[in-house]
Amino acid sequence: MSYLISVAEPASLKIARRLKTVVERLFKQSVVxxxxxxxxxxxxxxxxxxxxYKDRGIQVVASEKELLVVAAHALVREFLSELPLGETQVTYQQxxxxxxxxxxxxYFSKDILLRFIDSMSLAQFNYLQLHFSENEGFRIESEVAPEIVSEEHLTKDEIREIILYAQHAGIEIIPDFDSPGHLKQILRTHPEWxxxxxxxxxxxxKDPAALNICDPAAVAFILSIYQEYAELFTDSTYFHIGGDEFVDFDQIEAYPELRAYAKATYGKAAEGxxxxxxxxxxLIAKVNEWGFVPRIWNDGFFRLNRGEQVPLAKNVEITYWTKWNQYMAPVTTFLEKEYTVINFNxxxxxxxLGENAGYSYPTYEKIMTQWTPEMYPQQQIVPQLTSQLPGVALAIWCDRPEAQETTIVWENMSYLLFAAMQKLTTPFADKQQIEKIMTTYFQ
Structure with missing residues (x-):
């Protein structure tokens, strides 16, 4: 007999078709x-x-936005025989x-990115942030500046395929183009900037990775690249614009052009x-004008050893990744200033990759036993997860790209996704059970 997926409303048919694939792969049954x-x-x-609700069958009741992820939650737990009879409420703390x-x-191929999306959907993750520009590479086709693109890259048509596949899996793409630092790949072809x-x-x-933001031509060029990808990612809500590690912020006085420009433009009290x-x-204004909510990294703003004359715009969200430097603002600073903050702990x-910069690979066990959703970088604890703290994020950084193949990265990260998800809802599986899911679904 076939497994029957039924919908109460025609609007749920698209979700049902996605779940059909999940049932076929996990339970090895034909589906109607x-x-x-x-x-x-x-x-x-x-x-x-x-x-x-579980009786002889399973009924999932949820909003249109949550229906797919909650149904995936039900199927994964049912596959593991961990879904109890009766009523189970499903809430995600973020x-x-x-x-x-x-x-x-x-370089990550289209096929491996689609596999990441499958793992994310099973683990009930709902946003995929694609960081496509760095010192070492630029990985999406560009018609505005083809000279900046790495030899191995994705075409815009491939990106459109990824966006569509992600949408069917209940996942939204967040484009991520970092400036004014991390631009060595781009500035290699434009050293004058x-x-x-x-x-x-x-x-x-000359700093090979830092843009001369005092030069209007340099700024206009970078803005033209942002606009190109704003037109590609029109279905996205958020656009990450970077802002981290532009220069050593403790040594910003070593960049005389920044200081001179500040004093000429913003007054004698202004600095670099x-x-x-x-x-x-x-950048925030432009990205907002194009219809996105912009996001930035935390490390360059409201530093304790700086007194900015130019205030950071309010219509931006903060992705908080670290407080390794004593002068970096704590999470509470951004909350007190009423910014939305995402936890990139x-x-x-x-x-x-390569456990560079003193990092060690995170593990399923460490997340399950040591991390809680209230825990932000360097053991900062927030007392309550309010609407200002809507999300948590895992990040793959390819510092030493040759250290692991993309398939190994995908496999290892899949376990971490399941760990983080369970800490945001209800723990129900150990690592061996997650391995059973992965082996069955992807065999």
């Missing part, structure tokens, strides 16, 4: 989708707390569950940090 009778899995769209992939330092640093002997040296904040504000969620 219908609207006309109650099936083995019955989907009901309702603006209410998500609930799973609505946004994000995976970021550094596809710039290391590299920022100059003053050395100890008084001579000037104000030139940086003003550039980021310009580098102590638990940074999967850095």
């Amino acid at each position: 989708v219908t609207q006309h009778e109650i099936g083995d899995l019955h989907l009901v769209q309702k603006e209410t707390t998500a609930v799973i 609505e946004q569950r994000i995976l970021m992939i550094d596809m710039a330092r290391k 590299q920022l100059q640093k003053k050395l100890a002997d008084g001579t000037l040296e 940090i104000d030139t940086f904040v003003a550039y980021v504000n310009q 580098d102590n638990y969620f940074y999967y850095v």
Whole structure:
């Protein structure tokens, strides 16, 4: 007999078709989708707390936005014989569950990215952030500046396929193009736009990765690239614009162009940090104008040893990844200033290839036994997960791209996704059970 997936509303048929694939792969049964009778899995769209009812079959009641992930939750637990009879409420302590992939330092093919999306959907993650520009590579076709693109890259048509596949899996893409730092790949072909640093002997040296944000032509060029990808990712809500590690913020005085520009533009009290904040504000305004919510990394803003004359714009969200430097603002600073903050906890969620920069690979066990959703980088604890703290994110950084093949990265990260998801809802599986899911689904 076939497994029957039924829907109460025609609007759920698209979700049912996605779940058909999940059932076929996990339970190895043929599946029929219908609207006309109650099936083995019955989907009901309702603006209410998500609930799973299990009797002779399974009924999932959830909002349109949550129906797919809650149904995936039900099927995964049913596959493991971990779904209890009766009513099970499903709530996620944070609505946004994000995976970021550094596809710039290391090439990730379309096929492996689709496999990541499958794992994310099973693990009930709902955002995929694609970091496609870095010092070592630029990995999406560009018509504005083809000279900056790495030899191995994805075409725009491949990106469109990835976006569509992700949408069917209930996952939204977040484009991620970092500036004004991390631009060595781009500035290699445009060295005239590299920022100059003053050395100890008084001579000037170009910084190969930092954009001269005092040069209107350089800024206009970078803005044209942002606009190109704003047009590609029109279905995305968020656009990550970077802003981290532009220069050593503790040594920003070593960049005389930034200081001179600040004083000429923003007054005698202004310093180089104000030139940086003003550039980021310009990006925020443009990205917002194009219809996105912009996001930035935390490390360059409201530093304890700086007094900015130019305030950071309010219509931006903060992805908080670290407080390794004593002068970096704590999470509470951004919360007090009423910014939305996403938890990119580098102590638990940074999967850095080659274990570079002192990082060690995160593990399923460490997340399950040591991390809690209230825990932010460097053991900062927030007392309550309010609407200002809507998400948590795992990140793959390819510092040493040759350290692991992409298939190994995918396999290892899949376990971490399941660990983080369970800590946001209800723990129900050990690593061996997750291995059973992975082996069955992807065999």
